[in-house]
Structures are given as structure tokens and as C-alpha cells.
Amino acid sequence: MSHWLVKSEPNTYAFADLQRDGRTVWDGVRNFTARGNLKAMKSGEEVLYYHSQEGLAVVGIAKVVKEAFPDPSDESGRFVAVELAPVRELKRPVALAEMKANPKLADLQVIRQGRLSVSPVTDDEWAEILRMAEG
DNA sequence: GCCAACGTTGGC
DNA sequence: GCCAACGTTGGC
Numbered sequence: 001m002s003h004w005l006v007k008s009e010p011n012t013y014a015f016a017d018l019q020r021d022g023r024t025v026w027d028g029v030r031n032f033t034a035r036g037n038l039k040a041m042k043s044g045e046e047v048l049y050y051h052s053q054e055g056l057a058v059v060g061i062a063k064v065v066k067e068a069f070p071d072p073s074d075e076s077g078r079f080v081a082v083e084l085a086p087v088r089e090l091k092r093p094v095a096l097a098e099m100k101a102n103p104k105l106a107d108l109q110v111i112r113q114g115r116l117s118v119s120p121v122t123d124d125e126w127a128e129i130l131r132m133a134e135g
Numbered sequence: 136g137c138c139a140a141c142g143t144t145g146g147c
Numbered sequence: 148g149c150c151a152a153c154g155t156t157g158g159c
Contacts, residue, residue, distance in 0.1 A: 031142070
């Protein structure tokens, strides 16, 4: 099972919106690296939910409930979407600044490549972020 | 609000 | 196929 991280601007679609909706189509990704990551997601895999622009923290865990399919918002047919459902809110948000300050997370892809909206998280990184959130 | 980083587009 | 120009993202 792989783990992932997705970014969303909370004033556009916050984790609370996902909790309210129950599930959502994760569309609008227009970056080929991110597309590759979306295509690699398998049902049931868990995803860290990061708030960009405002919050700047991982706030919750979601899971993949539908694997990659053509992005309904993309007329070119080149991009894909998945569906995500909420798992739970973290006990405590883990801020980007904390992750940057943690040597165990030095290779976290979202830190190394800040603009990537969908990125993989290794098992060790996943465990470390959850430890930071929940002890 | 600014600016750096970087991915995509399009002309050649 | 290269590369300059452009647009967008996202942290600060």
C-alpha cells in the first residue's frame, strides 16, 4: 500500500468540505507528474490532506475510493481524476514549517518540489507525520 | 502582494 | 527537438 499527499486550498475545498460531502471527485490536476501519481493510486490507499495558501498544514487523512478515470473537467482527455473520501481529522495539524524542520522528512517530496499538488509519501514519512500529529 | 520555482506551450 | 516566453502555484 502506498501513501500519498494531496494539496487543496481550504478556501476552495477544505478537509471539512470533504467530511461534509462524504466523498469527492479529485479533478482539475493539470500537471503530468501529479497525473502519474494519481494513476498510481489504488483503492483503499490513504492520503494526507494538506491545506495550501492558508493553514499550511496537514490536517486530515483521506482514502482513495475510486481509482483514476478520465477527468470530467478536462476537455483534452489527457488528465485523470480519482475519488477521495475522508478517513479522519488529525488530532493536531502538522505545519509545513514543522515538517521542514524535521530531518526525517527532509526528502518529503512536497517539500522538495513545492508546487506538486499530488505526491507520494514513504511509509517512514507517513509514520513520522502521524507521530507528530498524534504522538 | 511579491517573487521564486518550475511546468507547459509554441515558434523555430 | 530545443528553448524562450509565459502562466501558475504557493510560501513568505
